[in-house]
Amino acid sequence: MQQNKEAGQKQSKEESESKGEEESGKEKQEHRGKEGEAEGKGADGKMSFGLPNDGKGGPREFKLDFTNLLATAVISLFVYQFLVPGQEAREITWQEFRNTFFDKGLVEKLTVVNRSRVKVNLNRAATAQIIGSVEAFERRLDDAQKELGIPSSERIPVAYKDEISWTGTVLSFAPTLLVIGSIFWLSRRASGGAGGQSGIFGIGKSRAKLFNQETDIKTKFKDVAGMDEAKVEIMEFVSFLKQPERFQKLGAKIPRGAILSGPPGTGKTLLAKATAGEAQVPFFSVSGSEFVEMFVGVGPSRVRDLFAKARKNAPCIIFVDEIDAIGKSRAKSNFGGGNDERESTLNQLLTEMDGFNTTEQVVVLAGTNRADVLDKALMRPGRFDRHITIDRPTMDGRKQIFLVHLKKIVTSEDMDYLSGRLAALTPGFSGADIANCVNEAALIAARGNAETVAMTHFEQAIERVIGGLEKKSLVLNPEEKKTVAYHEAGHAVCGWFLKYADPLLKVSIIPRGQGALGYAQYLPPGEQYLMSMSQLMDRMAMTLGGRVSEEMHFDTVTSGASDDFNKVNRMASAMVTKWGMSKDIGFVYYDDDEGQRLQKPFSEETARRIDKEVKKLIDEAYVKCKTLLTEKKELVGLIAEELLRKEVLGREDMIRILGKRPFEENKDFEKFFNKAHQVSSPPRVKAR
Numbered sequence: 001m002q003q004n005k006e007a008g009q010k011q012s013k014e015e016s017e018s019k020g021e022e023e024s025g026k027e028k029q030e031h032r033g034k035e036g037e038a039e040g041k042g043a044d045g046k047m048s049f050g051l052p053n054d055g056k057g058g059p060r061e062f063k064l065d066f067t068n069l070l071a072t073a074v075i076s077l078f079v080y081q082f083l084v085p086g087q088e089a090r091e092i093t094w095q096e097f098r099n100t101f102f103d104k105g106l107v108e109k110l111t112v113v114n115r116s117r118v119k120v121n122l123n124r125a126a127t128a129q130i131i132g133s134v135e136a137f138e139r140r141l142d143d144a145q146k147e148l149g150i151p152s153s154e155r156i157p158v159a160y161k162d163e164i165s166w167t168g169t170v171l172s173f174a175p176t177l178l179v180i181g182s183i184f185w186l187s188r189r190a191s192g193g194a195g196g197q198s199g200i201f202g203i204g205k206s207r208a209k210l211f212n213q214e215t216d217i218k219t220k221f222k223d224v225a226g227m228d229e230a231k232v233e234i235m236e237f238v239s240f241l242k243q244p245e246r247f248q249k250l251g252a253k254i255p256r257g258a259i260l261s262g263p264p265g266t267g268k269t270l271l272a273k274a275t276a277g278e279a280q281v282p283f284f285s286v287s288g289s290e291f292v293e294m295f296v297g298v299g300p301s302r303v304r305d306l307f308a309k310a311r312k313n314a315p316c317i318i319f320v321d322e323i324d325a326i327g328k329s330r331a332k333s334n335f336g337g338g339n340d341e342r343e344s345t346l347n348q349l350l351t352e353m354d355g356f357n358t359t360e361q362v363v364v365l366a367g368t369n370r371a372d373v374l375d376k377a378l379m380r381p382g383r384f385d386r387h388i389t390i391d392r393p394t395m396d397g398r399k400q401i402f403l404v405h406l407k408k409i410v411t412s413e414d415m416d417y418l419s420g421r422l423a424a425l426t427p428g429f430s431g432a433d434i435a436n437c438v439n440e441a442a443l444i445a446a447r448g449n450a451e452t453v454a455m456t457h458f459e460q461a462i463e464r465v466i467g468g469l470e471k472k473s474l475v476l477n478p479e480e481k482k483t484v485a486y487h488e489a490g491h492a493v494c495g496w497f498l499k500y501a502d503p504l505l506k507v508s509i510i511p512r513g514q515g516a517l518g519y520a521q522y523l524p525p526g527e528q529y530l531m532s533m534s535q536l537m538d539r540m541a542m543t544l545g546g547r548v549s550e551e552m553h554f555d556t557v558t559s560g561a562s563d564d565f566n567k568v569n570r571m572a573s574a575m576v577t578k579w580g581m582s583k584d585i586g587f588v589y590y591d592d593d594e595g596q597r598l599q600k601p602f603s604e605e606t607a608r609r610i611d612k613e614v615k616k617l618i619d620e621a622y623v624k625c626k627t628l629l630t631e632k633k634e635l636v637g638l639i640a641e642e643l644l645r646k647e648v649l650g651r652e653d654m655i656r657i658l659g660k661r662p663f664e665e666n667k668d669f670e671k672f673f674n675k676a677h678q679v680s681s682p683p684r685v686k687a688r
């Protein structure tokens with residue numbers, strides 16, 4: 001009886017929740033389906049209402065609507081499934097069924113749905129359902145009716161039917177729909193930015209960015225500092241694009257393209273842009289990696305599209321950055337399967353370049369920092385027949401680049417001195433590093449509310465570009481700090497007293513980003529293209545100075561010298577296997593940066609001999625270093641203690657403690673580091 005009451009209460013609760021709808025479950029579902037549709041439309045209507053009517057072509061808007069519609073539909077389905085209560089009839093057990101309904105004669109009709117549940121229609125029009133095996137249900141029902149002695153004519157009718165739950169079905173498709181939807185959306189987003197291509201249908205279209213000659217390309221040769229030879233080479237393309245008749249009159253074949261190769265940030269893109277700027281033609285910029293897609297056939301089709309566009313805009317310049325992404329030597333990359341897609345992209349590029357006729361004024365420039373891996377077919381006459389190498393700028397080049405970028409900022413320093421000094425401080429910097437450094441200096445000055453950008457700001461900027469931010473928060477414990485100080489002092493004393501090593505300019509034991517605990521800058525030897533054996537030996541001895549000093553001053557050594565060992569090992573093995581500096585091995589050259597080679601090009605026996613020679617060189621350097629530091633042990637201690645006190649030491653501290661360096665310094669740099677100006681910081685960083 002108790003049970004019965006409860007059930008009844010539940011029942012009426014349900015009824016009120018479903019807003020008194022006296023309908024069967026199925027009817028309810030149908031009704032909801034309609035509601036769902038209605039709401040989907042409603043939401044979508046709102047969304048498209050908010051769309052700006054920018055008149056940007058129909059297809060795009062349609063796609064937007066489609067995606068929204070999809071999302072709305074899926075979301076509303078989820079909402080229905082989880083948030084709307086009372087969706088299904090109440091579940092009951094067999095016992096409940098028997099006690100509460102069957103035995104009382106309340107059951108009017110039974111329907112077996114999908115052979116998995118039984119819908120119980122009560123004569124009060126409410127429903128319940130029993131879940132469980134249909135066979136068991138039938139057996140029990142039979143038994144029960146027999147037990148109650150109900151004659152077969154009056155037995156409760158049992159109907160069988162298959163019913164499809166629409167929500168369930170659609171929901172089971174939801175993941176698929178979601179995936180399709182996201183692919184759609186991604187492809188639209190990926191291609192939406194460039195050239196107005198949209199949708200999955202635009203995937204074969206080139207994503208080259210077009211710079212318009214009137215509005216966008218303001219870059220001229222004067223903005224590209226240094227690299228005079230490269231400019232002269234590329235000048236020819238400018239005159240070809242400007243006055244093609246001059247060449248064609250004489251029957252000259254016009255060069256099709258040029259490869260600009262050089263380390264990252266050396267201004268390859270800048271030079272290509274400036275060429276377009278000088279010639280006053282449109283400029284298409286595209287990256288080689290954009291041709292490489294996961295879909296077969298996309299690469300070649302993008303190349304075709306790019307060239308078709310370019311021809312329409314001729315005369316013009318196409319710049320393909322990172323051409324190595326598609327132009328890698330086919331022979332080399334076939335190692336391990338090769339890549340047909342990339343190959344056919346490359347072939348398409350070659351075909352397009354061959355296909356220009358001589359009057360078509362489309363010039364293709366390509367940038368790479370791995371010219372050595374490019375396919376020879378690219379370099380054939382009629383394709384990229386010019387090869388222009390752009391190296392890191394020399395001291396004078398850096399000065400010019402600094403001048404270009406310094407123009408943009410406010411400084412009261414003398415431009416000529418400033419740019420010269422900065423150039424001296426930044427060997428190895430690329431054009432991009434220099435641009436970054438100048439900007440960083442201006443930021444630092446602004447942060448300090450300075451009126452103008454001064455030398456100190458530039459020095460901080462250089463340090464930051466090289467070494468990363470100072471990490472004041474990373475506090476070394478006193479023991480570690482002491483180790484770092486003695487380690488750096490060891491390097492510094494070696495650099496000071498070894499003729500061919502570099503004298504210290506600045507050392508600090510304030511940790512910086514990129515994992516360096518100490519930081520030291522050494523006066524570089526100037527532009528130098530050859531290294532003598534004695535220089536190498538002094539360098540190696542100096543690099544070992546950190547560890548040797550640790551050994552001499554502490555009971556145990558630390559892991560801090562691993563980077564030093566890496567450098568020493570690389571130097572020594574290059575001396576043995578490349579530079580012919582070992583008598584035993586002789587004049588050989590073994591290339592080690594092929595990387596993928598499975599087998600060494602020499603025998604086990606030779607390998608052993610090489611290892612022995614490398615070790616011998618390193619041992620020699622070690623002895624040299626140890627002898628020197630034993631002799632100067634006191635000085636190392638003085639430097640280290642001073643460093644612990646001040647955390648930063650400069651060149652003048654070194655001169656004060658160690659005396660003037662007993663060798664002649666590099667003239668180029670000397671003039672920027674005389675006493676009139678404060679000591680500064682060239683960027684030979686040695687992470688300890």
Ligand SMILES: Nc1ncnc2c1ncn2[C@@H]1O[C@H](COP(=O)(O)OP(=O)(O)OP(=O)(O)O)[C@@H](O)[C@H]1O
Pocket residue numbers: 223224225226227263264265266267268269270271321367368369401404430431432433435
């Ligand atoms: N010779 C230069 N004169 C003036 N600025 C330069 C020079 N070289 C580089 N820069 C500066 O560096 C920036 C980056 O150069 P750019 O993008 O042309 O290098 P990149 O060689 O194409 O590099 P990547 O190989 O990484 O594509 C330029 O925008 C410019 O500000």
Ligand SMILES: [Zn+2]
Pocket residue numbers: 487491543546547560561564686687688
């Ligand atoms: Zn070190």
